[in-house]
Amino acid sequence: MNNLIQVNSVTKDFTGHRALDDVTIRVPKQSIYGLLGPNGAGKTTLIRIINQIIGPDKGEILFNGEKIRPHHVEKIGYLPEERGLYKKMKVGEQALYLAQLKGLQYYQTKKLLKEWFEKFDLLNWWDKKAETLSKGMQQKLQFIITVLHNPELLIFDEPFSGFDPINVNILKDEIFKLKEQGATIIFSTHDMGSVEELCDEIALINKSKKVLEGNVRKIKKEHAKQIFRVEMAGLSSSFEIPNKNDFEIIEQSTKDGLIEAVIRINNDKTTNDLLEALIEVGNIVSFNEVIPSMNEIFIKTVLEKQ
């Protein structure tokens, strides 16, 4: 079994609207899996179903190949988008309580927690009420609570919303570390930058349907449209390529004495064919494929389906 989580044809209806429509996704083990989609697409519903907070109307969830059951919650760490704390409860006590609810024992947890608190500079707040923590510290605490029981699967719903840039970086580092240690991470986000940076795999959900799924690099390749950016030297102004139909120059500009051009390859020609044609024209300084950003793919896919 290479998938830790398998969502098979899950449909969920709420009174009045369909939140998920026949959604199937596969989350490979030890991957960072991005769940993308516009607001209201159904990401949070899917996450809640995986967390067994609500049940699907149709379809099933497999955890490590077996049908998901209540005891699996102890193998999942969940950081919801709407996250809070008991304001009047002491920080350490609170973390201990939530850890115990995940099935951890009191004494071993206390030791473990102190280590995490030390690491995140929270130790002085152990006996303070949660309402005295700054927002950033609250987020750190919530993160610790999420990962403390060493779950196989981590689910972060919009983890970076509300974090300041420093904490975003800390969080990203921790996510990579967790992956190295063997965890599988699902996170939902709007932030396409972090998707490119972090995700191995993604699924794009729009209007309650999955519209795109797969390896990030593969998806980008698939969405690449044989467009290349070249820089040429030794040319006076603009240039032209003889066989215009095969190599279409989309735009051209002069920059620091170099000419930069964006060229699309048509008619099943290869990059080598283009390079050969360019060598005839002048000196090639650089040659790169123009790969669409996740952001572009996201917007394009969402708009296409409308």
Place this chain on the structure above:
Amino acid sequence: MFKKIFIIIKREFLSRVRKKSFIVMTILGPILFAALITLPVIIARLSDSEYSVAVVDDTGLFYDRFEDGNDVVFTHLPVNLNDALELLHREKFNAVLHIPEVAFESPATLRIFTTKAVNIKAKIHVENVLKHEFESLKLGARGIDKDVLRAIETNISIQAVRILKDGMEQTDYPEVSMALGIISGLLIYLFIFLFGSQVLRGVLEEKTSRIIEVIISSVKPFQLMMGKIVGVALVGLTQFLIWVFLTLLLVFVVRTAVPDMFQFTPDEQVHITSAQMLDTGRLEEHMDTIQYHDTTAGQVLESLSAINWYVMIFSFIFFFLGGYFLYAALFAAIGSAVDNEADTQQFMLPVTIPLIFAIIFGQMVMVNPAGSVAFWLSIIPLTSPVIMMIRIPFGVPFFDLYLSAFLLIAGFLFTTWLAAKIYRTGILMYGKKVSYKDIWKWIKY
């Protein structure tokens, strides 16, 4: 499953009993309670400023019949009404009582004049005296002697004897049962409200602070709800038991320190007897009064010891828990359905009405504790905790008791089931004002 509920119960319990407000209430409770009982007595003993009434008696028959007392002082004014009213305006008196010459024939002509609102106590006192005097005059006119009248005046207090199934007789003390019933009924009412709303606020806190989603990704919503309800119930129970213990301790301490606190003090006895003696001038009656008072005091003590306190306390705990569970589940459902405390009002009303209803009908039940209103209200689970507690001190047939207990258990199982359905959907609903229609959909779902 149960281990996690236990963890939740522990947190709910500890986080509440550690609060300052809990500790203060627990200690202050019995003291406040004692104060509540003794304060009216103390206030009654404090004398108000004197209220002076000038008597203008055109008939000349009654002016010397008014005795000072109860902070009312009478002065006979042998002047005409206008002069008296002049004095009233100059605030020499608080009131002027005018008895016109025709008063005896037409009592409606009697007037009491004041410049401010009349003192009701004085007015009633005057009315009583005049009624008595008018009656004696009328009796005298028909040849009946005053002394004969005095001799036939009798104090009657009937002893209620209940014949039990086994033929045994048992003396009832309805007055004592009444007091005990209303106190325990009120206490149940208070506890249900107090701790029910704690559940509501607890649920609301988890929802508004948004910690709820973290918790229900670890435990089932039902576990969380039950953990909270049971945890708060234990807080209530702890408080009640500490109150019982502290009250007993307080009573014990006071009893040892002031042994005759629970008897009439000699001072009071002298006061009563001397007043009576002056009034009647007859020794036998004086003796009667003493005996009468002795028997009431004795009766109260006897009746208190006749009450089965184990049954009282056990049934109090049972009906408190039963009623609390029934209502707490509904309160939890309300807390889950709304976004903030202000929105709770529309849902609170239908839940609290049966409770308020129970307290209002409680008075009717006290008057006739074995009637059909008492029976039905003590059977229906929404009102039974309060009403049954009012009935129990009077003695309740086992059938009624068991039926009520059974229905109460069935009732709270039902409300818990209902609440769980509302709760699991409600806690995830944000930013939408929920209507009864929505809630109905959640229940059906």
